[in-house]
Amino acid sequence: MTTEVVLNVEMACSGCSGAVERVLKKMAGVQTFDVSLEKQRVVVRGDVTPEAVLETVRKTGKKAELAK
Amino acid sequence: MTTEVVLNVEMACSGCSGAVERVLKKMAGVQTFDVSLEKQRVVVRGDVTPEAVLETVRKTGKKAELAK
Numbered sequence: 150m151t152t153e154v155v156l157n158v159e160m161a162c163s164g165c166s167g168a169v170e171r172v173l174k175k176m177a178g179v180q181t182f183d184v185s186l187e188k189q190r191v192v193v194r195g196d197v198t199p200e201a202v203l204e205t206v207r208k209t210g211k212k213a214e215l216a217k
Numbered sequence: 218m219t220t221e222v223v224l225n226v227e228m229a230c231s232g233c234s235g236a237v238e239r240v241l242k243k244m245a246g247v248q249t250f251d252v253s254l255e256k257q258r259v260v261v262r263g264d265v266t267p268e269a270v271l272e273t274v275r276k277t278g279k280k281a282e283l284a285k
Contacts, residue, residue, distance in 0.1 A: 161232025168236065168278030208276045210236030 151180065154202040155216040156191040168209050176205050219248065222270040223284040224259045236277050244273050
């Protein structure tokens with residue numbers, strides 16, 4: 150099953166967004182993702198739950214919340 | 218027992234270093250820490266192992282290695 154999860158994530162620079170990209174690359178179940186520094190937004194698609202994606206992104210130390 | 222662990226960590230901005238600070242604040246056993254964006258260096262003191270500190274900091278998605 151493919152779920153789309155959208156998060157609002159505070160990212161200040163490309164080092165911040167790159168860190169989020171690195172953890173999503175390693176996350177089980179993730180098929181595709183987009184990390185937008187400009188929109189402060191992360192979209193993840195895959196066999197994942199919103200809670201698991203939120204927890205993974207929060208482990209980066211960034212402030213994150215579900216956008217929907 | 219108090220151990221001092223020193224890591225070299227790639228951090229590009231205060232958002233990056235702030236993220237590292239947030240995960241260290243939550244880490245069990247940590248007594249004090251210094252995160253230097255200027256020196257690209259993180260020093261952690263507490264009842265911790267170098268491996269555990271390295272793993273925690275790497276979960277932020279930052280590139281990190283033990284400095285000693």
